[in-house]
Each structure stands twice: as structure tokens, then as C-alpha cells.
Amino acid sequence: MKQAKVLIGAVLAIVVVAGLYLVNRYWIAPATMVQTTKAAGKRPLAPDFSLIDINGRKLELADYKGKVVLLDFWATWCGPCRIEIPGFIQLQDRYRDQGLVVLGIYIDDNAESVNAFYKDFKMNYAVAAGDSQLTELYGGILGLPTTFLIGRDGRIYSKHSGATDVSVFEEEIKELLGAPPSAEAAEFKQAGGVQAGEQIQLGDPAEINSEVPGVNLSKLNPAQVAQFKKVLEAQPCNCGCKLNLLKCRISDRSCGVSRRLAREQLEKFMKPTT
Amino acid sequence: MQRGAIRSTLQVGLALVVLCALSGGALAQTTGPVVEVKTAIGADGVRPGSNIKVAALASIAPGFHINDHQPTLDYLIPTEWKVEPSGKVSVEKIVYPKGQMKKFAFSDTQLSVYEGALTVGALLKVDRKARPGTYALKGQFKYQACNDHACLPPRSVPVNLVVKVVARGAAVKRTNADVFNNLQLD
Numbered sequence: 435m436k437q438a439k440v441l442i443g444a445v446l447a448i449v450v451v452a453g454l455y456l457v458n459r460y461w462i463a464p465a466t467m468v469q470t471t472k473a474a475g476k477r478p479l480a481p482d483f484s485l486i487d488i489n490g491r492k493l494e495l496a497d498y499k500g501k502v503v504l505l506d507f508w509a510t511w512c513g514p515c516r517i518e519i520p521g522f523i524q525l526q527d528r529y530r531d532q533g534l535v536v537l538g539i540y541i542d543d544n545a546e547s548v549n550a551f552y553k554d555f556k557m558n559y560a561v562a563a564g565d566s567q568l569t570e571l572y573g574g575i576l577g578l579p580t581t582f583l584i585g586r587d588g589r590i591y592s593k594h595s596g597a598t599d600v601s602v603f604e605e606e607i608k609e610l611l612g613a614p615p616s617a618e619a620a621e622f623k624q625a626g627g628v629q630a631g632e633q634i635q636l637g638d639p640a641e642i643n644s645e646v647p648g649v650n651l652s653k654l655n656p657a658q659v660a661q662f663k664k665v666l667e668a669q670p671c672n673c674g675c676k677l678n679l680l681k682c683r684i685s686d687r688s689c690g691v692s693r694r695l696a697r698e699q700l701e702k703f704m705k706p707t708t
Numbered sequence: 709m710q711r712g713a714i715r716s717t718l719q720v721g722l723a724l725v726v727l728c729a730l731s732g733g734a735l736a737q738t739t740g741p742v743v744e745v746k747t748a749i750g751a752d753g754v755r756p757g758s759n760i761k762v763a764a765l766a767s768i769a770p771g772f773h774i775n776d777h778q779p780t781l782d783y784l785i786p787t788e789w790k791v792e793p794s795g796k797v798s799v800e801k802i803v804y805p806k807g808q809m810k811k812f813a814f815s816d817t818q819l820s821v822y823e824g825a826l827t828v829g830a831l832l833k834v835d836r837k838a839r840p841g842t843y844a845l846k847g848q849f850k851y852q853a854c855n856d857h858a859c860l861p862p863r864s865v866p867v868n869l870v871v872k873v874v875a876r877g878a879a880v881k882r883t884n885a886d887v888f889n890n891l892q893l894d
Contacts, residue, residue: 510783511859513812514854514859515784517814576860578860595859596858
């Protein structure tokens, strides 16, 4: 009798969980996807980059225009990253001919570990080292893995933070592969991890690629840039680094103190003298 | 019978829903630092030629873990407290607790990790010729944190110490007994 109760309980539990999954899959998720679809046309263009991969080959995102790109930020010391890789290898094999390109960008890792991992796991896609400039362009990679799916039109369609089931990527990849080259996948629906109103935030290239990282110098001419850099060199940074403002900005891009001070200096610099 | 079965079903279903809700975006919800480290010192002073116990007290944010000093798998980054000796104060030994074995979604095997509070002890030796005064030692606490789904980059935070050396005959008083009673530093 007791066994029967447990059995019925277990069966009902499975039915409820399956029901919850279906409710989410076909009712809750599509409702949030409407927001994603509404955002169509405003999808950000994937920031371009030019790197050298671990096999010494040039790796430029622009070369993959017209392809669907799965861009994975990962590291060998990251367990959740490691479990995703076999799935990416399978996806690359399965969808290569249809236009999928998987790219791996490793962060805070050493080339030796990555090379060994690359061979052990028989990785079949390009892998290159990323730096803070690149991660800033992609909106700041707070945790690993972080994976972006870029459509044939070069726009970012989804961002997955944390280990994600390969089926989620596969579903999205199939949708993006179905879009015509260079055209927007207007009906794209993100398969997992969608939150209502979620937007993919990217960094400002004018600030990130600046000669003074984090400070937009686009309104200055070359002579003014040189003059402004001298102003920063003459200012101490009070973040504790014991460097001048310019050196602090260049040596530690993440330093919020020097970023704020350098921006304040730019405001002063740009104010017309009376 | 049906009521009991329905109740247990609802309990299981609710638990799964809560688990799903907790697992998604846990990293994104973290606002403050994942690991905060303070120090404790075992006495209010130390005589020349004697030892003094010190400790790094790490507080790990809920939901996160950092790796054991001797990690289960070779690819994991170990937790490490490095204390630079000063001219008159040397580091005799550093003692790490054993991690707790835990299974994570990203690993087939259990991993030895630290969660919650972690105390790393160190035994410092003061040179016999050290003069009374304060001696500063620089240190770095290195860790790499993950939750069940994602990892944060390795971090190294400064964990510095100040040791007060007293005259040979001066009295010293033990401090922070609650921290050092459980540390095997002698």
C-alpha cells in the first residue's frame, strides 16, 4: 500500500514537472520572446576583432560575415566551460557545411594549458587568447562561460551566461542558419535563459579602443590628444597605484578611480577658456 | 491516499521549481565581492625568537565555492595564501583546512572545495635579534570562485599583516582564541 502511494506520488511528480516544462516552453517563454522579437532591428552588431589563434592563424570576425558564429568565452580552469566544449565540437561538425563557425576565446589562461586541452579534447574550431579590450567590447565578461550567437548579418542574437545545454544552442543555431545571408533573422526566438526586457549590452568602442582606455577622445584632433595625454601625465592618480593618471589608465583598464579622474580632466580640457 | 500523493507531488514539484529558479542567473545576482578576507593575530605581541600565529579569514558568498588548496582535479586553480617574509619575520608554515567534497553539475566526480567560512592559519617566527616595534608583512590571497553553472576569473587580494614585537621580558596576551584553538599550527 505504502509502495503504491510512493509510486503514484512519483508518477504525479513527473507529470507536474513535465507540465511545468511545457507551460514554460510554449506559454511563458514565448511571451518573453515577444520582447526579443520586438527588439529585432536593434540587435547590436558584434564587435569586430582581429586575433592570432593558437595555431598561428589570423582570426578575424569580419571574415565570417554571412556565417552563423558561436563565440565562446572560456578557460581551461573553468569546469562549467569544459563540459560545454564537447557539445560545441559536435555542433561544429554537424552544421559546418550549413554555415556554422564556432570560435573559442580563452580568458585569464596560459597558452600551454590551452594547447594541451585543445589536443586532448580534439577541438575542431579556432581558439585564440582574449584580452580585457575584447571582453570590454562585448560588454564585460563577468563570468565564464559566456557565449554569444551571431547571425549571418553580423548581429548578436543571444548571450548565454553560464553552462548551457547544447540543445539550447542547437535550437538557436538552426533558426539562425535558416535566415538568408546578410538578412536579419526577424523571427529569431532565444531558446533558453531569456528574461523579459533583457538587452545585450556592449561596450563603447570609442572608449575601449581609445589611446586613454575608458575615455572617449573622438572629439579631439591628434594634436589635442597629444596635449591631453600630457595633462594626464602631469596628474597623479589617487587610487593607490602611485602612477600618473595616463599610466594608471593604460596599465589598469579596470581602475574606476583613474577612469573617473581622466574623464573629469577631459571635461575640463574641452571647456572653452574664457 | 490520493491526498498524500498529491501533497508529495506538490512538494517535489515546488522543490524543483525553487531549484530551477535558484540555478538560473545566480552569477548575475551577485553584487558584492564573492570572497572577503580579514586577518586575525594570535597574540597582542611577540617576543624576539618566538613564534606567533596569524590567520586569514575568508568569507565566501552563498552559492559560491573556491577550490581546495589541494584541488581534486589538476586543472583547478588552488586557493593559496602567500605571505612574504620580512627581514626579521619569517613564515614557518601555512596550514589549510581540508575542503568539503561536493558534487557539481559541471563535474562527473566530487570536488574538494571551500564554502562559507574558511580559515587559513600561518605560523610566523620572529628573529632573535629583532628589535621591539611593528613589522609589516605583505601577503596575497589567491582564489578562483565558481557556482554550479559559471566561474569567475582568478583573483588575488592583498592580505597584509602587522606583527608587534615586544621586549624580551614583556608580557604578551593571547588573542582570538576562537580562531586559533582549532588550528594545528604548533
